[in-house]
Amino acid sequence: MPAACAPGLLFPRHMVAAVRACRGAVTWRALLTLGLLLGYAGGTFAADAAAIVATGNGRGASPCLGCHGADGGGEAAAGFPRLAGLNAAYLRRQLESFASGSRVNPIMQPTARALNADERQALADYYSKLPIPAGLATPARPMPPADSAGALLARRGRWSKQIPACEQCHGPGGVGVGAGFPPLAGQSAAYLEAQLTAWKQGSRRNDPLQLMQHISTGLDAADIKAVSLWFAAQPLRSHGDAP
Amino acid sequence: MNRAHALIGITLLMLAGCHGAPSPAAATTPPAKPHAAHAGTSTAAGMHAAPTPEFVPPPESAIPEGPFGDMVRQGRELFVHTDVAARPYVGNGLTCANCHLDAGRRANASPMWGAWGMYPQYRRKTGSVNTFGQRIQGCFEYSMNGTAPPLDSTVVRALEAYSYWMAKDAPSGVRLAGAGYPRAGFTPPQPPDYHRGQQVYQRKCALCHGPDGAGQEVAGRYVFPPLWGPDSFNWGAGMHELDKAAAFIKANMPLSRGGSLSDQEAWDAAMFMDAHERPQDPRYRGNLMQTRQQFHNSPMSLYGTVVNGHRLGSAPSKP
Numbered sequence: 001m002p003a004a005c006a007p008g009l010l011f012p013r014h015m016v017a018a019v020r021a022c023r024g025a026v027t028w029r030a031l032l033t034l035g036l037l038l039g040y041a042g043g044t045f046a047a048d049a050a051a052i053v054a055t056g057n058g059r060g061a062s063p064c065l066g067c068h069g070a071d072g073g074g075e076a077a078a079g080f081p082r083l084a085g086l087n088a089a090y091l092r093r094q095l096e097s098f099a100s101g102s103r104v105n106p107i108m109q110p111t112a113r114a115l116n117a118d119e120r121q122a123l124a125d126y127y128s129k130l131p132i133p134a135g136l137a138t139p140a141r142p143m144p145p146a147d148s149a150g151a152l153l154a155r156r157g158r159w160s161k162q163i164p165a166c167e168q169c170h171g172p173g174g175v176g177v178g179a180g181f182p183p184l185a186g187q188s189a190a191y192l193e194a195q196l197t198a199w200k201q202g203s204r205r206n207d208p209l210q211l212m213q214h215i216s217t218g219l220d221a222a223d224i225k226a227v228s229l230w231f232a233a234q235p236l237r238s239h240g241d242a243p
Numbered sequence: 244m245n246r247a248h249a250l251i252g253i254t255l256l257m258l259a260g261c262h263g264a265p266s267p268a269a270a271t272t273p274p275a276k277p278h279a280a281h282a283g284t285s286t287a288a289g290m291h292a293a294p295t296p297e298f299v300p301p302p303e304s305a306i307p308e309g310p311f312g313d314m315v316r317q318g319r320e321l322f323v324h325t326d327v328a329a330r331p332y333v334g335n336g337l338t339c340a341n342c343h344l345d346a347g348r349r350a351n352a353s354p355m356w357g358a359w360g361m362y363p364q365y366r367r368k369t370g371s372v373n374t375f376g377q378r379i380q381g382c383f384e385y386s387m388n389g390t391a392p393p394l395d396s397t398v399v400r401a402l403e404a405y406s407y408w409m410a411k412d413a414p415s416g417v418r419l420a421g422a423g424y425p426r427a428g429f430t431p432p433q434p435p436d437y438h439r440g441q442q443v444y445q446r447k448c449a450l451c452h453g454p455d456g457a458g459q460e461v462a463g464r465y466v467f468p469p470l471w472g473p474d475s476f477n478w479g480a481g482m483h484e485l486d487k488a489a490a491f492i493k494a495n496m497p498l499s500r501g502g503s504l505s506d507q508e509a510w511d512a513a514m515f516m517d518a519h520e521r522p523q524d525p526r527y528r529g530n531l532m533q534t535r536q537q538f539h540n541s542p543m544s545l546y547g548t549v550v551n552g553h554r555l556g557s558a559p560s561k562p
Contacts, residue, residue: 147304157345159348164499171461172462175462177459178459209450211500214500
C-alpha cells in the first residue's frame, strides 16, 4: 500500500476508492482539506481516554478519576472499584450495560450514556493497560481464616445450591480469567458486596448466561458480606491480572 | 446424513423404544428463577430429570487428624490439582475435579462415593475384573492422557483413601442414586447434530471453554479445562463417548446451571465436543479402523467415523 494511503486506514475502504476515482474531478486543495478534516476525525476516533479521565468529555461524561482515582485504583471505602488492569472487553461491556440499564447505577448511567462507542472502547483500553497501583498489591485487610464462611464460599462453594467455588470461574485467589470473569482479588469489599446484592435484587442483569443472577439466589446477606471481605483481602500480583 | 449419524440415530431410536416411563421428576434443588423476565432456557419437552440422590458424603471438616486423615487430604489435593500434584503421571492439563465435580462429591457428576463400593468389578473395557486402584490407573492413561501410577504408589493409595473416606456409610455393592452420569433412559429427541452442537457451544460453552475448546489458563494452569485438542482427554477416555458426555453436560453444564440445557442441546453439544481431534488412544497400534473395531465399536464413539469430511482419530492432537 502506498505511503500516502496509510492514513486511509482510518478511512472506510469505499472512501479511499471514491477519493481515488474522483482524483481527476477535485482539486488537490479540496483533497488536502478533506484529508485534514478526516485526519482530525480519525484522531478523535482514537478518543483521548486520558483527557476524558482527567476532565470528562464535555458532553456529560464526568472525569473518571473523580471516583476511580488518578491511578485507576478506585476508592475501596466508598465502593468505587479499581479499574486499572481489568480486561478491556469486560470494561467496555460494563459501560455499555450502564448505558443500556442492564446494570442500574444512577452515577454511572449518565456518564456511560454521554460516551460514544469509540470513547467507551478507548477508556476500556486505557484502563486495561494501567498497572495495578502499588498500594493495592498488598491487601489492606488481614486474611480471614481458611475455615471462615467467606473462604469456604470462595474456595469450596455451596454445591447444595449448585454454587461452585467462586475461584472455579474467577481464578485462584480471584485473580480473574479472560473477558468473562473479572478479578475479585483486592477489589473493594463494599463494591463486591454491592454487586452481589445487585444481582440478587435484579438491578444488575448483564452477566453472561445469567450465571451470577442464579448464583446470587443461593447467597444471603451474611454470605455476601463474608465472601466480599475474603476477596478484598486477597493479594493482587503487582504485574496485574494476566488473563 | 453420514453413516455415523444413521447408526447413532437408529441406536438411539431403538433405545428410546426399549425404555418405559421416564425417571420420576427430581426434587434436586433447582435454582429458583431469579426474575420473571429471565426464564432463560426452559426445559424442552421430554426433559430428562436426574434422580434425587440420597447419599451425602461427610463434610471435608470431618477428615480425621493423623496419618490416615493426612492421606485422605493428600488424595483430595491430588483430585483437585492432579496436573501438578501427580505431574509424573499426567500428560494433559486436566484434573479429576474437571469431570468429577465438587472434588468428586457431586451427585450425577460421577462421584467417588458412588464408585468406591462397586469395585472390584468386571469391566468390558479391560476384559477383566478390576480393583478400584486399577480403575484409577485407567483414569490416568485415558482421561489424563498420561501413564498409570503403580498400584502401591502414594498417588493411587491417596486417591483410594479419599474415595473410601468419602463413601463412609454408603452400602457396598449397591449402585447408588447419583452415581456416575445420569445416562439411563437419556436419549435425544433427534439424532445429535454437529452444526446444531456448534450453535449450542458458541452460545453456552465458549464463554468458559474458549472459542476453540482450548479452555482458559491463568498463570500456566487451566481454570476452564480444554475439551479437545492436545491438552484434553484422549480418544480412550469415557468422555469421548456421546452418551456419557451428553449426560454429564445435561446434569452439570454450564457450571452452576446444570439442568438448564434441553436434552437436545446437551446431546448436540456432546456431539460437537466429541467430534474434534484429541490425543490418540493409547491402545492404537497403527491401524485406525482396527482400533475402532476392537475398542470403539459403538455408535456412541465417533472415533474412526467421518464427521465433516474428517475421519476422527486419523490426525490426533500431539501434546
